[in-house]
Amino acid sequence: MEESNELHSEENKNSQDNNKKRKLKTPAQLMALEKFYNEHKYPTEEMKSQLAEQLRLSEKQISGWFCHRRLKDKRLSRDETQANGRQDRSSVVIQDRASGLGQDSCGSTKHGEHRFVDPREVESRRLSGHDFTAADITREYRSHYTERIGDMDNTSSESSSSLQDRLLTRKEDPYDVETSRYLTHTKGMENMGYKPSGFLKVKGEAENAAITAVKRQLGRQYWEDGPLLGVEFDLLPPGAFESPIIGSGHEPSTIGNTVLRSPDISGVKGQLSPSTRYEVYNSRLNSQQENPSIMHGFDLQEKKSGKQLRQKLTYLNDTNSSPGKNFSLDIYKPSGGISAYNSNKKDRMRTKGNYGRKFTSEQTEPCSDEYDKFMSPKIVQRNEYLKSRPSSSMEKFDGECKAMKDYHKPLRRMNSTDEMAGTKQARVNFPQRDYGTNSFAQMPPRKNQIKGTAMEMPSSFSEDETAETNSSVD
DNA sequence: TTGTGTTTTATTGCCTCC
DNA sequence: GGAGGCAATAAAACACAA
Numbered sequence: 001m002e003e004s005n006e007l008h009s010e011e012n013k014n015s016q017d018n019n020k021k022r023k024l025k026t027p028a029q030l031m032a033l034e035k036f037y038n039e040h041k042y043p044t045e046e047m048k049s050q051l052a053e054q055l056r057l058s059e060k061q062i063s064g065w066f067c068h069r070r071l072k073d074k075r076l077s078r079d080e081t082q083a084n085g086r087q088d089r090s091s092v093v094i095q096d097r098a099s100g101l102g103q104d105s106c107g108s109t110k111h112g113e114h115r116f117v118d119p120r121e122v123e124s125r126r127l128s129g130h131d132f133t134a135a136d137i138t139r140e141y142r143s144h145y146t147e148r149i150g151d152m153d154n155t156s157s158e159s160s161s162s163l164q165d166r167l168l169t170r171k172e173d174p175y176d177v178e179t180s181r182y183l184t185h186t187k188g189m190e191n192m193g194y195k196p197s198g199f200l201k202v203k204g205e206a207e208n209a210a211i212t213a214v215k216r217q218l219g220r221q222y223w224e225d226g227p228l229l230g231v232e233f234d235l236l237p238p239g240a241f242e243s244p245i246i247g248s249g250h251e252p253s254t255i256g257n258t259v260l261r262s263p264d265i266s267g268v269k270g271q272l273s274p275s276t277r278y279e280v281y282n283s284r285l286n287s288q289q290e291n292p293s294i295m296h297g298f299d300l301q302e303k304k305s306g307k308q309l310r311q312k313l314t315y316l317n318d319t320n321s322s323p324g325k326n327f328s329l330d331i332y333k334p335s336g337g338i339s340a341y342n343s344n345k346k347d348r349m350r351t352k353g354n355y356g357r358k359f360t361s362e363q364t365e366p367c368s369d370e371y372d373k374f375m376s377p378k379i380v381q382r383n384e385y386l387k388s389r390p391s392s393s394m395e396k397f398d399g400e401c402k403a404m405k406d407y408h409k410p411l412r413r414m415n416s417t418d419e420m421a422g423t424k425q426a427r428v429n430f431p432q433r434d435y436g437t438n439s440f441a442q443m444p445p446r447k448n449q450i451k452g453t454a455m456e457m458p459s460s461f462s463e464d465e466t467a468e469t470n471s472s473v474d
Numbered sequence: 475t476t477g478t479g480t481t482t483t484a485t486t487g488c489c490t491c492c
Numbered sequence: 493g494g495a496g497g498c499a500a501t502a503a504a505a506c507a508c509a510a
Contacts, residue, residue, distance in 0.1 A: 022482080025483085042497090067497065074498090
């Protein structure tokens with residue numbers, strides 16, 4: 001350990017030269033990391049190196065971040081499991097079994113029983129294409145990128161297990177509608193050749209049974225595309241939440257033969273779905289980029305709204321991040337961990353941490369285009385992905401980075417005057433937006449959306465997107 | 475403004491695999 | 493033995509309530 005200590009001390013010296021205190025990752029870095037994490041929970045050294053270079057972080061930091069990220073996933077999954085354990089022990093069993101496939105993304109070598117499938121092996125296999133036919137890969141990519149183009153979540157067999165787990169183990173919450181929807185869809189995907197691996201497969205089957213049981217208990221017909229478990233809700237007034245959540249937003253989104261509706265959140269209390277700060281942040285950024293002014297306007301008015309609204313919005317957001325919704329809401333959503341996942345944290349489903357953090361002058365955006373890339377409108381990402389998928393993630397990484405450079409050139413920060421203007425603008429724009437047919441990125445951001453940091457974050461809002469947004473409204 | 479609680483980041487030690 | 497990873501821990505950064 002002496003060596004490592006020396007190394008640490010050396011690094012400490014170096015780092016301390018720069019800053020004695022720990023540095024927070026910038027949003028760009030976080031997004032990049034999250035995105036990469038969702039694709040590669042166990043990045044190779046080369047990947048780490050490139051990532052570090054691109055994000056201007058040390059490889060050690062990268063490694064550390066990934067490690068902590070995996071731990072976070074694991075911890076959250078565990079907590080989630082415990083939370084659900086009382087209500088559905090079978091779920092725990094299933095989950096534990098499934099964890100060997102990916103739930104334990106860290107593939108802890110300490111847990112020998114999980115070693116039979118090393119996540120790294122899965123990862124490498126995924127990378128190398130083993131275990132998948134070319135068609136499977138194609139399908140995976142297709143489902144991956146069409147389900148949520150530009151979305152950080154992933155449906156790949158293992159890398160999203162954590163999120164899937166969290167999403168799929170929530171029996172007690174209304175979210176299960178989405179879950180069942182997702183499972184239903186998963187079935188469909190099986191028919192299409194998509195085979196959920198490991199956890200998804202096992203979990204899905206069991207979950208269906210549980211959902212069926214719930215349906216029976218309710219004694220009412222379960223709506224595949226309707227309100228939650230036989231509960232009908234009154235439509236929200238168009239002005240609710242200062243956003244047209246209802247209105248056009250209730251127009252079902254149609255993808256293929258699947259009709260997806262934005263779930264009615266009225267009357268749905270609490271039971272927030274998992275959401276990482278990053279997710280929140282991401283969703284905020286999505287909202288912001290869609291129309292930065294909206295954020296500010298909303299933020300200003302929302303401060304008085306309190307938790308209730310936050311929860312609703314959170315649910316909205318989370319609902320949209322549910323797998324089932326991903327088919328229509330191609331939102332950049334990571335499969336990241338949860339910041340609020342248990343009873344203790346339900347009320348904490350608000351933005352915290354990084355998203356409100358201010359970046360010091362020392363904390364420069366390592367790759368503003370990188371940042372923009374991940375902030376990029378879904379359309380751009382869709383085009384990116386559909387156009388051509390780079391042979392490697394890093395290539396894609398680079399490509400996107402460059403692409404976004406051009407895309408967000410016209411961006412500039414708003415000054416306080418702009419902000420005020422934006423606030424006004426927001427009030428005008430809000431009711432016009434079609435949340436039903438667009439991603440929830442266009443939904444009203446939550447309270448505290450980019451509080452304080454809003455001005456510091458490079459906006460990806462561009463004229464093109466303005467046009468796009470407006471056109472969608474029209 | 476301050477105290478408290480949470481999250482993130484960094485560090486360290488140990489373990490397992492190669 | 494080195495590399496990579498996990499777990500525990502401390503501390504910083506932050507949000508929020510009083």
